[in-house]
Amino acid sequence: MKKNKFLALLLTCAMVLTVLAGCGSKDTPAPAEESKPAESSTYKIALIQQHQTNAFQIAVTEGAQAKAAELGVELTILSADQDAATQISQIEQCVSEGYNAILFEPVDPDGLRDAAKAAADAGVVVINVVSFCTDWENAGIAAVSCGNNIKAGENEMQHVADLLGGKGNVAILTGPSAVTDALDRLTGYENILANYPDMKQVVAPADCQWDTAKAQATVESWLSAYDLDAIVCQNDGMAVGAGNAAGADSGIVITGLDGTPDGYEAIKDGRITGTVAQDGGAMAANAVEAAVTLLNGGSLESNLLITDSVWIDASNVADYE
Amino acid sequence: MKERKRINTLISEYFIFVIFIALVIVLTCLKPSFITPSNLVNILKQASINGILAFGMMFVIVAGGFDMSVGSTVAFAGILAAMLGQGNYPLIVPLVVAMLAGLAVGIANGIGVAVGNLPPFIMTLGTMTAVRGLALVVSGGKPVIGISAQYKAVAASTFCGIPMLAIYLAVIIVICSFVLAKTVYGRRVYACGGNLLAARVSGINTTMIRISTFAIAGLLAGLSGFLMTSRVTIGQPTAAESYEMDAITACVVGGVSMSGGVGKPWGVVVGCLLITVIANGLDIMGVSSHWQRIVKGAIIVLAVLIDIKGKSKKN
Amino acid sequence: MEYVLEMKDISKTFPGVVALDHVQLQVRPGEVHALMGENGAGKSTLMKILMGIYTKDPGGEIFFDGKPYSASNPKEAMDMGVAMIHQELNPILDMAVYENIFVGREIRKNGLVDKKTEIEEAQKLIEECGLHVSPKETLRNLTVAQCQLIEIIKAISVNAKVIVMDEPTAAITEREVELLFEHIRRLKEKGVAIIYISHRMAEIFAICDRVSVYRDGQYIGTDDTANLSEAQLIKMMVGREITDVYPKLNADIGEVVFEAKNITRADNKVKGVSLAVRRGEILGIGGLVGAGRSELVEGIFGIHPLSQGEIYVKGKKVKVSSPQDIIKEGVALITEDRKVTGLNLSGTVNDNIGMVAIKKLLTNGLYNKAKAHKASQEYIEKLNIKTPSVNQIVGNLSGGNQQKVVIAKWLLNEPDIIILDEPTRGIDVGAKRDIYLLLGNLVQQGKAVIMISSEIPELMGICDRILVMCEGNYSGEVQREEFSQERIMTLASAITV
Known part of the structure; x- marks a missing residue:
């Protein structure tokens, strides 16, 4: 009996903690105030991120928050933790709680389509951020604010080609093979490589799962068997790993993609050459702005808002930290 | 005749070692650069963190348990170490904090299993998820950068051409082997895993023994987190995903019985080297990542299968 | 001091079951004392209380060597001089014979396990018991009987004043039973008391000095074995007479x-x-x-x-x-x-x-x-x-x-x-x-x-x-x-x- 009571107490504590954690992650005032009728000028906007576990996603969070504060709208941020089912129920929940707009990065481009359409049919403004649903225009999605992974990949590989003078042995580290981001970036690489017949891939691209340690081990092994001039990585974390394996100022061109603090640090101390930054903050800000425009009855010049990628190396890294 | 029989027994006892040597020979023939000193150094570096985790795991498995949480613990401890290893404190501070964090997770696991009577799989699955969450909360989801040069040198430096990481592993191997083989405590760890009830009626405090094995696994995971951060130069909340599986694989391939009570330290060393060599060899040969998984899976199953067959021949 | 062990007025209640109802047991030094009773009579429960595996209900008293005794786990019981051979075989199959014998009370030298001495001691004990196995052999490779003998060796090597043997002969045959009995006699000479639990009537009469009988958690009585016949003993145990222990029904033998x-x-x-x-x-x-x-x-x-x-x-x-x-x-x-x-x-x-x-x-x-x-x-x-x-x-x-x-x-x-x-x-x-x-x-x-x-x-x-x-x-x-x-x-x- 005593034990049961103790367990019940524990469970209660865990539940209270959950509620507290839930409130903490919201950017809005406590729920009690939310239940008051919202002022007509304050829109309720929800941003549902794929996850919040890397620097890029945190930049998305921060960009959205800054823009929301600037425009004076109420913003709630949720994370789907990479789970499509979670994201669907979060969208449904936001619709029933009367949000005016839902911004989200689909965990799965196909799986989230129906949920998006249902939300749009209920009169909510739906906008995709960072990546987008398959055939989004027909799913009621009002706009898409994203970078372009193919273009970012092209940007990165073009800089590598320029640095190598269009000639040399190249190796590629990729993210998980079945992920759209990774596939698009690879397509970008290949588009550029097609123009430079003297740039050769001497090993098959290695899937290092976005992971620094895995990239580091793979590159260590490669370096004892291959003569590499450039190592092109699909994110900064893996580029840092490659840089650690090669050592500072190795003479090997090592590049990353995303533009995250770990990448900047490695650029500064010469372990990696440069990175291409996707501006997550700008994507989120554009999306919030577009949502407000649409809610105010305005219209967008284009419903595809592309944020350009930028090349960052030792010369300009200080501007981005 | 007798001599030959003795040799046969010896071979079957150390069969996994024979398999390991065979694999090394095959890889060398396929790609001679495999056997170069620089690559051997690579293998030592790459085996070390998994090796340390595998020894912690070995204590738990030999005592009849199972720990899914070590990967998350590595990430959590690594984040703490990165935050404290920015040069503001002496290096001992991040080391001790990382190890204490690991120890705390381990003790929580141990209490859940030995006192709360939860199945080890469930308990450590819970901590695996929660501790990963802790790592994300503490780091705010971002990689922690800016560790001091001194801290980076912990993993990057070498001693007489041997990477320090390998030396740390060697020290851990020596300590763990000694504890398991020579001390009363080690003997009792085997007794608990061999037959928990028997150990209890023989007057062994099985609760403490089981908690302590999880604590050791946690402590070593904390140490691994500290070393991991030094090796990759950043603290990442998403690091060491599924490292527990590599550690368990090293144990099982090395002959540690999943039902507890059986396992020799040298077996774990070989098991750990075997999986590192597979990954390294396949990288060197430039095998595509997709095929690597298939080959790795097949080699692991085959190695254990051949080992079992080789042993059963003896009887 | 007449009794080395005296358990008085012991009760044990499990949820919904009274396993022991104010029972007693008095054991003299150097005697083999049989506990008899059908399964569920409470013998094992009584012994588990003695070993500190169960706690008795408040009220009863235990005296060991004339002093009040209470053990809260088997280790304490062993430290005080009470050892037990459990009915359920408890070998650690993947450990060697010597390791099993010394599990829980390893011989130490400089804080480490003294393997060499353990092997030598184990060898001596095994030989005394007439068993022919190497102390380094793994228990998995031994027969059930050999494992049981190892358990017995383990218990007698504790140097206890009272040894509880719960069905020690369940898995061994006549020859080994004889060896065990020789051992028991030797222990008796040294003044060790044995509490012997068995269902085999012949053994009770062959080796035991006195018998205490229990039935359904109640104490029935204690008597010298010499005063009892097999039929009387069975009657005490089951509460009614069983005339034929081995009933043989007639059947027609065919092809x-x-x-x-x-x-x-x-x-x-x-x-x-x-x-x-x-x-x-x-x-x-x-x-x-x-x-x-x-x-x-x-x-x-x-x-x-x-x-x-x-x-x-x-x-x-x-x-x-x-x-x-x-x-x-x-x-x-x-x-x-x-x-x-x-x-x-x-x-x-x-x-x-x-x-x-x-x-x-x-x-x-x-x-x-x-x-x-x-x-x-x-x-x-x-x-x-x-x-x-x-x-x-x-x-x-x-x-x-x-x-x-x-x-x-x-x-x-x-x-x-x-x-x-x-x-x-x-x-x-x-x-x-x-x-x-x-x-x-x-x-x-x-x-x-x-x-x-x-x-x-x-x-x-x-x-x-x-x-x-x-x-x-x-x-x-x-x-x-x-x-x-x-x-x-x-x-x-x-x-x-």
């Missing part, structure tokens, strides 16, 4: 239904043994531990590969490569270790009874719960299984009732030939008698029974014929008219060239 010829196992543990059994006949298989009796029937049943041998069931030659092949022909094997190979201990009575003959419990290919319940209920009544319901977890039943569940599971499959390996090991008088009567009933129905037992009186009591094995070989056969203990023992220890 040969099962024949195994020239059975030789691939591992050579059985060499060229043949046997045949007729309808209505109970064939006993006797021999010392390690004679290859279990190995023979396991070979016949397809559990271990044979290098030679033919098997005929009802005149038809059967090729046996796995147990399914022979189960199909109507043969059942009730294995020696019910906990390991006989039962799903965490399953219910119902689950276990349906395990073999699940096909009989199907309706349109699906498991029919009602049918299963009905079948289980039928066997619970037929075999007099004492269980609160068909949904009781088997692990919670007494040994005798567990054994009956194993038998029920095979009977549901309606076999014609039933092989039983030590079916009465570790179960009490009443349950044993139930099993003998059951076997009698089966042969009356025209079935054939083959029974392995280490208790010669039991074989002589209920078998029609006894086949004796020695060192994996057929040693001889004795017909019921010629049964004698000497004859069987001679065959069992015959040295074959």
Whole structure:
């Protein structure tokens, strides 16, 4: 009996903690105030991120928050933790709680389509951020604010080609093979490589799962068997790993993609050459702005808002930290 | 005749070692650069963190348990170490904090299993998820950068051409082997895993023994987190995903019985080297990542299968 | 001081059950004191309180060496001088003999395990016990009997003043029992008191000085063994008279239904043994531990590969490569270790009874719960299984009732030939008698029974014929008219060239 009571107490504590954690992650005032009728000028906007576990996603969070504060709208941020089912129920929940707009990065481009359409049919403004649903225009999605992974990949590989003078042995580290981001970036690489017949891939691209340690081990092994001039990585974390394996100022061109603090640090101390930054903050800000425009009855010049990628190396890294 | 029989027994006892040597020979023939000193150094570096985790795991498995949480613990401890290893404190501070964090997770696991009577799989699955969450909360989801040069040198430096990481592993191997083989405590760890009830009626405090094995696994995971951060130069909340599986694989391939009570330290060393060599060899040969998984899976199953067959021949 | 151990007014209540109701026990130094009673009488509970595994209800007192005694775990009990050989074998199979002997009280030198001394000490103890195994051998490679002897060695090496032996002879044969008794006598001379729990009457009268009897958690009485007859003792235990311990029912012996010829196992543990059994006949298989009796029937049943041998069931030659092949022909094997190979201990009575003959419990290919319940209920009544319901977890039943569940599971499959390996090991008088009567009933129905037992009186009591094995070989056969203990023992220890 005593034990049961103790367990019940524990469970209660865990539940209270959950509620507290839930409130903490919201950017809005406590729920009690939310239940008051919202002022007509304050829109309720929800941003549902794929996850919040890397620097890029945190930049998305921060960009959205800054823009929301600037425009004076109420913003709630949720994370789907990479789970499509979670994201669907979060969208449904936001619709029933009367949000005016839902911004989200689909965990799965196909799986989230129906949920998006249902939300749009209920009169909510739906906008995709960072990546987008398959055939989004027909799913009621009002706009898409994203970078372009193919273009970012092209940007990165073009800089590598320029640095190598269009000639040399190249190796590629990729993210998980079945992920759209990774596939698009690879397509970008290949588009550029097609123009430079003297740039050769001497090993098959290695899937290092976005992971620094895995990239580091793979590159260590490669370096004892291959003569590499450039190592092109699909994110900064893996580029840092490659840089650690090669050592500072190795003479090997090592590049990353995303533009995250770990990448900047490695650029500064010469372990990696440069990175291409996707501006997550700008994507989120554009999306919030577009949502407000649409809610105010305005219209967008284009419903595809592309944020350009930028090349960052030792010369300009200080501007981005 | 007798001599030959003795040799046969010896071979079957150390069969996994024979398999390991065979694999090394095959890889060398396929790609001679495999056997170069620089690559051997690579293998030592790459085996070390998994090796340390595998020894912690070995204590738990030999005592009849199972720990899914070590990967998350590595990430959590690594984040703490990165935050404290920015040069503001002496290096001992991040080391001790990382190890204490690991120890705390381990003790929580141990209490859940030995006192709360939860199945080890469930308990450590819970901590695996929660501790990963802790790592994300503490780091705010971002990689922690800016560790001091001194801290980076912990993993990057070498001693007489041997990477320090390998030396740390060697020290851990020596300590763990000694504890398991020579001390009363080690003997009792085997007794608990061999037959928990028997150990209890023989007057062994099985609760403490089981908690302590999880604590050791946690402590070593904390140490691994500290070393991991030094090796990759950043603290990442998403690091060491599924490292527990590599550690368990090293144990099982090395002959540690999943039902507890059986396992020799040298077996774990070989098991750990075997999986590192597979990954390294396949990288060197430039095998595509997709095929690597298939080959790795097949080699692991085959190695254990051949080992079992080789042993059963003896009887 | 008259008593080395005195337990007064001890009670123990489990939720819903009074396991001990104000019982007592007084043990003198240097005596062998038998605890008798059927399963559930409370003997084991009383001993577990002594060892600190259970806590007694408040009120009772325990005095050890004249001083108040209380142990909260086995280690404390051992430290105070009380050791126990547990009824459930507790070997750590993957550890060496010497490691098992010293587990929990390792010999230390400089804080480390002193392996060398441990091996030497173990060697001495093993030799004293007349056992021929290396102290470095892994227990997994030993027989059940050898493991049990290791347990005994472990307990006596603690230097205890009181040693509790709970069914120490359950798995060993006469020769080893003699060695054990010699040991007990030596311990007595040193003033050690032994509390001896056994279901074997002969042993009680052979070795014990006094007996305390318990029944259903109550203390019945204590007396000198010399003052009691077997019948009186049984009456104290069961509360009524049992006249025939080994009831033998008459059955008509018919044609040969099962024949195994020239059975030789691939591992050579059985060499060229043949046997045949007729309808209505109970064939006993006797021999010392390690004679290859279990190995023979396991070979016949397809559990271990044979290098030679033919098997005929009802005149038809059967090729046996796995147990399914022979189960199909109507043969059942009730294995020696019910906990390991006989039962799903965490399953219910119902689950276990349906395990073999699940096909009989199907309706349109699906498991029919009602049918299963009905079948289980039928066997619970037929075999007099004492269980609160068909949904009781088997692990919670007494040994005798567990054994009956194993038998029920095979009977549901309606076999014609039933092989039983030590079916009465570790179960009490009443349950044993139930099993003998059951076997009698089966042969009356025209079935054939083959029974392995280490208790010669039991074989002589209920078998029609006894086949004796020695060192994996057929040693001889004795017909019921010629049964004698000497004859069987001679065959069992015959040295074959």
